[in-house]
Amino acid sequence: MIKSFIEVNEESHFPIQNLPYGIFRTKSNEKSRVGVAIGEYVLDLSVLDDHGFFDETLIKNERVFHEGSLNKFMSLGKETWSKVRQIIQHLLREDVPTLRDHKTLRNEALHHQSEIELLLPVEIGDYTDFYASKEHATNVGIMFRGKENALMPNWTHIPVGYHGRSSSIVLSGTDIYRPQGQTKSPTADKPEFGPCRQLDFELEMGCFIGPGNEHGNPILVENAEDHIFGLVLVNDWSARDIQSWEYQPLGPFLAKNFATSISPWVVPLEALEPFRIAGPQQDPEPLPYLQSATPASYDINLEVSLKGKNMSQPQTIAKSNYRHLYWSMAQQIAHHTITGCNLNPGDLLASGTISGPEKESRGSLLELAWRGKEPIEFVNGETRVWLEDEDELIITGWCQGENYRIGFGEVTGRILPARNLNIKAKEALFNGNN
Incomplete structure (x- = not known):
């Protein structure tokens, strides 16, 4: 194993084998x-x-x-x-x-x-967020549609995704203001406006595109990884209550556009090669344009910790692994461009929430606390079902080699209270003029 003249601890994320x-x-x-x-x-x-x-x-x-x-x-x-x-x-x-x-x-x-x-390491032109974890999609489906209809009919046939907002992608360490918007409880007659009450994190990873493709010329799945420069950690913050009211019929909008945090170091795909593994068995077999004989996943350990304002240190709340993703990066790129859509240098493609088969491997509070029914308990006696103001969320990830690690550092973010918009004063003024 080669070593650097710079001393590097074997638990460091940045040995000479990495070089992000x-x-x-x-x-x-x-x-x-x-x-x-x-x-x-x-x-x-x-x-x-x-x-x-x-x-x-x-x-x-x-x-x-x-x-x-x-x-x-x-x-x-x-x-x-x-x-x-x-x-x-x-x-x-x-x-x-x-x-x-x-x-x-x-x-x-x-x-x-x-x-x-x-x-911020990249000028991000476009941002696409996928929904590539079968365990995550199944968990969410069970909560909202029941076990019999957990996965939508298309899920095992296409890498489901949506176009996100690149302007609100921020660097790790950036504080996140609690978003505000319309929500509607099941028993209410009409929606109300106010701060999000069900603020969540999403454990994800993202890949940055290097050379893109010409408009009208799709990228073949067997060539897709040649277009991937490197990977980062991603926390795609989510306002669950805003999303539940707005998502029909066109999907996420304000619930996802307020902030997405990424780690500062971009790990080259070449550095991950020793940790390449096969992904989950895909059944049914994908259509030919999504088929690849090359193992296309990676053994990347992922951990999520939370530190509240009254906690002396962060507490780990989830441990997962990139290998759980059902749809590979190569398949995501092939599907994204099959229509002729052109990717460009600096585009970010995120994996969607990465959840595994065990409870501790679930990649969001929505799943960990099972939509509020199973609160997470902390050593100081506090509990969480959703993120509270002043909570700090820390995601880290690494590949474990023999006496070295290929790490991604951290992506962190702290929740600040919603900004004072004086909506009530505006409402009073409006009603007074009418």
């Missing part, structure tokens, strides 16, 4: 640029570029690592990504003196992560 990409800046240099995480440090690729280390790759004179997003680099394709990764990995090896013994270059190119600010 991100966008950062420092106090001494506020220009946003591309970096790679290695242990507790960030390697500044713009510095390496200035010193000519990438001149032999296809990105010569492109200066993609001086950009404030990964989009330009992602657009260059798999061959370039692989060459760049090889160069970086070589420079960081413990037995290669080029960077290790060059003190001036090392001081210029390496920054401790405590001294940098991470930024």
Whole structure:
């Protein structure tokens, strides 16, 4: 197993086998640029570029690592990504003196992560959220339609998805204001306006598209992974009570458009290759355009923790795994583009809630607390059925190798109270004028 000259703890998410990409800046240099995480440090690729280390790759004179997003680099394709990764990995090896013994270059190119600010890594053009976990779809179906009609007739034939809102995708650590909107209880005669009472998280992962496809030219399932640059953790916050009133007949809208949080480091698909596994058996057999003989899932451990304002530390509430997803990323891409829909560099495709067969592996409060009937108990005596104000939600994920991890870091978010919109004052004014 290769090692870096930079000391990396075996439980660190960022060994030399990972090398995820991100966008950062420092106090001494506020220009946003591309970096790679290695242990507790960030390697500044713009510095390496200035010193000519990438001149032999296809990105010569492109200066993609001086950009404030990964989009330009992602657009260059798999061959370039692989060459760049090889160069970086070589420079960081413990037995290669080029960077290790060059003190001036090392001081210029390496920054401790405590001294940098991470930024949204990608300019996200379009965002699609899938519904790819059979266990999650089954659980939700049982709650709302009963066991006999848990899965809709199309679910095992197509990767179900919807188009989300890219403008409200935010970086991990961004506070989330409790959304407001219309809700209607089953016993009420009419809807009311107010803060969401059933605020939830959704444990997801997302892939970023590199090279896209021409409009009208679908991506074949066997070529789909060539278009995937890398993966991030995703928390697709959800307002369940708003959604239950608005979703018929066109599906999620305000219940999903207020915020989606992603982790800052994009893990290259190549780094996950040692953890490739087969996904669940698909029955019935998909139609030919969705069939692939290549194992297309990954063994990625996922954990969710919650910390309330009166809790001294976070408590784990869910443990799942990416391997539970029924529909693969390749199948999602093939289905997404089969009409000729064109994907573009920087598009984000999220998996949908990832739930497993056990109760602890359910990827949302809706399932964990079973629509409010089975409250989650915490060590300090508190319970939860939905997220409360000041709750902080932490999602993490990693692949476990022998004496190393390929990790994604964390995606976190804290719930703030709903903003004061003075709706009652407006209502009084309106009624007074009428």
